[in-house]
Amino acid sequence: MSSNPNAEKRYTDPGCAYCPPSVRACRQGESQARGPGYCPSKVDQSGINDAYENYADPFTREVARASALVEAEGYCQWTRVEEICEFAKKLGFKKIGIATCISFVDLANTLSGILESHGFTVASVACKHGGVAKERIGLADVEKIRPGGHESMCNPVSQAELLNRAGCELNVVLGLCVGHDSLFFKHSDGLATTLVAKDRVLAHNPVGALQLADSYYSRVWGPEKPDKAPKLPAEGRSKPS
């Protein structure tokens, strides 16, 4: 942390991504005392306070409790599939939706069977359902993956609508692309969680690009990559005037 006593005033945005491993004081509840100037507790404590009021809502509180219990009970033992099952059971959910990529339908079949084996009723919708041509959302033929033929748009808004109508209390995203998943989350009435995040290059293990960003996947960096990794968030790099 800077020795400048006004250092924290340089920050208007939280910058946890730059918190050194030796600090990370929020784990111990000591952010106010030990957090850096860009710590959320220093930058926007009133935002934290306002957000906390949402936990007065009984459903929000129950979801938060169930999440914490699943994390603790299955810590390093349960796969994410098992965590989803246990999470849904703790909340008393009966009906689960699967929003799947068309390329994941076989895996959706396995997931549906697993969920049914735990007593849940399951509805599932593939992204290409409805077969709506990509031209309907303004794509030109040359902008399709294979121009010249019919290509159905990925239809996450409709996936959400159908799972909403089916009364799904929890929806599981299986391999939806970036942006399509965003639309699904935006339109899903039920809680939604990701089981598989699509990454065609990394066998759906997108964290690999971060773990190998300085070696095999160095191409992920943009043209403004600095020679030396900055120690502070952007707001803290220039000297205050």
Ligand code: SF4
């Ligand atoms: S909340 Fe504060 S202490 Fe925790 S990681 Fe972010 S900056 Fe560090």
Ligand code: SF4
């Ligand atoms: S657009 Fe994405 S989610 Fe839809 S079929 Fe293609 S890969 Fe699957």
